[in-house]
Amino acid sequence: MSSRLRHPLVAVIVTLLLTVPWIGTFLSYGGYGTVHPSENIAAGIAVLVAGTAILGAAFLLAWAAETAEKDVPQAFAIAVLAVLAVAPEYAVDALYAWQAGAGSGEAGNLAVANMTGANRILIGLGWSGIALFSIYRAKRTADPAVEHRSGVLADAVTLDRAISLEIVFLLVATAFAFLVPLGGGIGMVDTLVLVGLYLIYLLVIIRSDVEETEEHVGVPAYFQGFPKIPRVAVVLFGFAFSGAIIFTAVHPFAEGLEQMGLQYGVPEFFMIQWLAPLASESPELIVVAYLVNKARTTAGFNALISSKLNQWTLLIGTLAVVYSISAGHVGTLPFDSKQVAEIWITAAQSFFAIAILTNFEISTREALALLGLFGTQVLAEFYVIRTYSEPVVTDLSMSVLYGYTAVYVLLGLALFLRRRDSVRELLERTALTTRAAIGLGTAQAQREHAD
Numbered sequence: 217m218s219s220r221l222r223h224p225l226v227a228v229i230v231t232l233l234l235t236v237p238w239i240g241t242f243l244s245y246g247g248y249g250t251v252h253p254s255e256n257i258a259a260g261i262a263v264l265v266a267g268t269a270i271l272g273a274a275f276l277l278a279w280a281a282e283t284a285e286k287d288v289p290q291a292f293a294i295a296v297l298a299v300l301a302v303a304p305e306y307a308v309d310a311l312y313a314w315q316a317g318a319g320s321g322e323a324g325n326l327a328v329a330n331m332t333g334a335n336r337i338l339i340g341l342g343w344s345g346i347a348l349f350s351i352y353r354a355k356r357t358a359d360p361a362v363e364h365r366s367g368v369l370a371d372a373v374t375l376d377r378a379i380s381l382e383i384v385f386l387l388v389a390t391a392f393a394f395l396v397p398l399g400g401g402i403g404m405v406d407t408l409v410l411v412g413l414y415l416i417y418l419l420v421i422i423r424s425d426v427e428e429t430e431e432h433v434g435v436p437a438y439f440q441g442f443p444k445i446p447r448v449a450v451v452l453f454g455f456a457f458s459g460a461i462i463f464t465a466v467h468p469f470a471e472g473l474e475q476m477g478l479q480y481g482v483p484e485f486f487m488i489q490w491l492a493p494l495a496s497e498s499p500e501l502i503v504v505a506y507l508v509n510k511a512r513t514t515a516g517f518n519a520l521i522s523s524k525l526n527q528w529t530l531l532i533g534t535l536a537v538v539y540s541i542s543a544g545h546v547g548t549l550p551f552d553s554k555q556v557a558e559i560w561i562t563a564a565q566s567f568f569a570i571a572i573l574t575n576f577e578i579s580t581r582e583a584l585a586l587l588g589l590f591g592t593q594v595l596a597e598f599y600v601i602r603t604y605s606e607p608v609v610t611d612l613s614m615s616v617l618y619g620y621t622a623v624y625v626l627l628g629l630a631l632f633l634r635r636r637d638s639v640r641e642l643l644e645r646t647a648l649t650t651r652a653a654i655g656l657g658t659a660q661a662q663r664e665h666a667d
Contacts, residue, residue: 224434224435224437224438224439225438227434227435228276228279228435231272231275231276232272232276233272234268234269234271234272235268235269235272235273235461237265237268237269238265238266238268238269238461238464238465239269239461241257241265241266242464242465245257257468259471259472259473259475259476260472260476261472262468262469262471262472263469263472263473263476266465266466266468266469266472267465267469267498269461269465270461270462270465270466270469270498270499270502271502272461273457273458273459273461273462273465273499274458274462274498274499274502274503274506275502275503275506276454276457276458276461277297277300277454277455277458277459277462277499277503278297278503278506278507279435279436279439279454280297280450280451280453280454280455280458281293281294281296281297281455281503281519282435282436282515283435283436283439283440283447283450283451283454284296284451285436286440286447287444287447287448287451289421289422292418292421292422294515294518294519294522295418295421295522295526296455297503297519297522299526299530300455300458300459300462303459303462303463304462304463304466304467304495304496304499305330305331305334305493305496305497305527305531306530306531306534307463307466307467308330308467308492308493308496309327309330309331309531309535310534310535310538312324312326312327312330313327313535313536313538313539313542313549314538314539314541314542315542316539316542316549316550317538317539317540317541317542317543317544317547317549318542318543324401324539324549324550324551324555325551325552325554325555326485326488327535327549327551328402328549328551328555328558328559329485329488329489329555329558330488330489330492330493331527331531331532331535332489332555332558332559332561332562333488333489333490333492333493334493334496334497334527334531335524335527335528335531335562335565335566336561336562336565336590337490337493337494337497337590338497338500338520338523338524338527339524339565339566339569339586339590340565340586340587340589340590340591340594341494341497341501341587341590342497342500342501342504342520342523343517343520343524343569343578343583343586344583344584344586344587344590345501345583345587346501346504346505346508346516346517346520347373347517347578347580347582347583348580348583348584348587349505349508350362350373350508350513350516351371351372351373351580351583353508353509354371359513361373361374361375361513361514361517362374362513363577368581369579369580369581369584370579370580370581371579371580372577372578372579372580372582373513373517373577373578373579374576374577375514375517375518375573375576375577375578376514376518376576377576377645378645378649379514379517379518379521379573379576380576380641380642380645380646380649381417381420381421381645381646381649381650382417382518382521382522382525383521383570383573383574383642383646384642384643384646385413385414385416385417385525385529385646386521386524386525386528386566386570387567387570388413389410389413389525389528389529390528390563390566390567390570391567392406392409392410392413393528393532393559393562393563393566394560394563396532396559397555397556397559397560399548400548400550401536401548401549401550401551402532402535402536402539402548402549402551403536403547403548403549404536404537404540404546404548406532406533406536407533407534407536407537408533409533410528410529410530410532410533411529411530411533411534413529414525414526414529414530414533417525417529419653419654420649420650420653420654421653423653423654439451462499466495466496466498466499469495469498473487473491473492473495474487474488474491474492477491483601483602485601486597486598486601489558490594500519500520500523503516503519504516504517504519504520507519521573524566528566535549536548536549553614554610554613554614557614557617557618557621558617560617560618560621561593561617561618561620561621561624564620564621564622564624564625564628565586565589565590565624567624567625567628568586568589568624568625568627568628568631569586570628571627571628571629571631571632571635572586572631574631574632574635574638574639574642575635575638576638585627589620589623589624593616593617593620596616597613597616597617600612600613600616601613
């Protein structure tokens with residue numbers, strides 16, 4: 217009996233059952249966009265039912281991505297996982313961009329606030345939190361990706377050097393992001409550059425070889441034993457089903473959290489920037505925590521970095537497209553000076569985080585620095601919002617943002633200068649990978665360089 221309970225299909229069935237209450241709620245109210253906490257369902261129930269479904273879907277998504285690694289490059293499987301996991305964030309921002317195109321003046325600011333909040337959460341909580349969780353877990357369970365070193369808070373998570381491609385593309389996108397506000401908004405030039413950058417990245421990873429990955433166990437190992445056609449069908453179903461659940465459940469989940477936050481006096485704009493993106497990022501964080509718990513820390517960090525890359529390229533780049541379609545002409549998504557500061561601090565945080573990863577590791581101290589800077593900045597802004605009124609609150613808030621932007625940039629520059637040899641290696645690896653993918657180099661040369 218116990219062996220039956222340990223069968224992988226039991227885990228799949230239990231996980232699918234977690235999504236059933238949400239599916240019933242979703243269908244009973246008529247489909248997408250009809251479930252609204254405080255209107256036709258209690259906020260607490262929405263959080264519970266939608267949140268449970270997101271949890272189940274996140275596991276299904278992770279299993280599908282791991283199973284897919286048998287047939288496609290791991291980087292591509294992780295890129296698909298990252299896109300599906302953050303699809304709700306795209307939906308929320310697309311909604312605000314659409315409203316801005318239809319004439320809602322504040323919607324453009326909300327789109328940028330939600331986008332920058334999601335990106336900073338992904339690094340400030342995601343990268344730092346997963347690094348700290350990995351190091352903590354490795355004290356009890358062996359993890360080849362974690363190195364225990366002498367010294368205060370010196371333990372570190374080491375990354376696969378193959379992640380150099382994602383790091384360099386993210387660095388290029390970050391450098392361009394500093395220029396976005398100079399155009400007076402997010403326009404078609406930004407779309408062409410950022411979306412084009414991501415398409416080039418996809419081209420490179422798709423053309424990469426399918427390599428042997430670490431041995432899988434549990435559900436992914438079970439499905440990888442299927443013949444190819446059934447295995448591919450399972451993967452496609454896993455991606456489609458989990459993506460649909462996440463896409464439909466996250467917005468009511470976020471709305472429910474917002475309603476509960478309003479009951480305790482949390483400002484609405486603050487929730488749009490932080491609480492809603494935190495809800496939309498939850499599937500990604502659940503998936504990565506699951507991978508780390510399986511001692512697949514490298515794959516987990518690859519997913520986080522890939523997610524940041526697609527948010528920092530596709531998410532920003534597609535906003536102008538949605539805005540233009542809604543407006544009925546090619547246009548630029550406008551935002552105010554406060555959102556200019558939000559974009560710059562987000563780019564600066566990304567710059568500092570990339571500088572940390574240039575030597576292919578993140579230590580406990582570095583993770584705490586990311587978490588501390590993120591946490592203190594959010595708390596400082598919350599204090600300003602709760603204590604002062606307009607126009608003082610905007611001026612003080614922007615001062616906080618510019619101050620932290622300067623700190624991030626200075627720390628990042630210091631690390632880049634200190635690790636210039638690592639930066640050179642990072643660029644060389646990326647160039648070699650890209651040349652091999654487009655036929656100007658060989659996979660053998662790439663492997664020799666890696667050795």
